[in-house]
Amino acid sequence: MRALRVTADALLTVAAIVGVLGFALFVGVRLGAVQPLVVTSGSMRPTYETGDLVVSRTVDADTLETGDVATLRDAGGRLITHRVVAVLPAGSGQGTAAVSIQMKGDANAQADPQPYVVEQALVPVVRIPGMGPLIATVQRPVVAVSLKKKVAALVAIAFVPSGTPPPAPVEAEPVARGRHAAQVPEG
Numbered sequence: 001m002r003a004l005r006v007t008a009d010a011l012l013t014v015a016a017i018v019g020v021l022g023f024a025l026f027v028g029v030r031l032g033a034v035q036p037l038v039v040t041s042g043s044m045r046p047t048y049e050t051g052d053l054v055v056s057r058t059v060d061a062d063t064l065e066t067g068d069v070a071t072l073r074d075a076g077g078r079l080i081t082h083r084v085v086a087v088l089p090a091g092s093g094q095g096t097a098a099v100s101i102q103m104k105g106d107a108n109a110q111a112d113p114q115p116y117v118v119e120q121a122l123v124p125v126v127r128i129p130g131m132g133p134l135i136a137t138v139q140r141p142v143v144a145v146s147l148k149k150k151v152a153a154l155v156a157i158a159f160v161p162s163g164t165p166p167p168a169p170v171e172a173e174p175v176a177r178g179r180h181a182a183q184v185p186e187g
Contacts, residue, residue, distance in 0.1 A: 008157040015151055025055065033057060035122055037071060037079065038132035043105030044069070044081060053131035054081065056122035061099045062087075064121055071122035072101060075114065081124075082112060090117050 028034040039052045064070055064084050071081040082103035090098035097119045104111040137143055
């Protein structure tokens with residue numbers, strides 16, 4: 001029972017840490033401060049590998065510089081994460097803060113065929129190698145429900161008392177001291 005409790009406590013601690021980090025990421029996403037992205041191609045190797053989780057934040061596109069890594073939407077609406085190779089003012093008819101950005105994947109021989117005309121971009125803050133497939137798996141309903149049940153079981157085990165309760169203290173008869181100690185009541 002002790003080994004089970006120690007294992008449950010360790011797993012519960014890990015789950016608590018993951019839960020706190022997950023909650024912080026959830027709040028960041030809801031507030032629009034960050035966005036988690038999963039790398040789906042090898043175009044940015046060796047900087048980013050397929051399956052990496054990249055947590056990004058939004059910036060004004062005119063703050064990007066050559067050499068920065070950024071995530072932008074292409075004409076089809078897909079998010080593309082590549083390295084910036086040029087930043088130019090956008091042509092007329094675009095928003096006042098819009099810039100034209102030419103990008104290239106680190107593993108690609110050629111720059112992307114079309115520049116991206118954008119006002120905002122996502123820039124990576126944190127990279128978590130290989131976490132993408134785990135995130136995709138955990139988001140599946142079958143896995144999510146099962147995982148919630150297991151976490152609930154760990155919490156329940158953590159509150160189960162361990163071992164036997166300590167013995168209750170034994171109350172001793174008071175010891176008479178002083179000049180009245182030798183007196184025995186008559187009766």
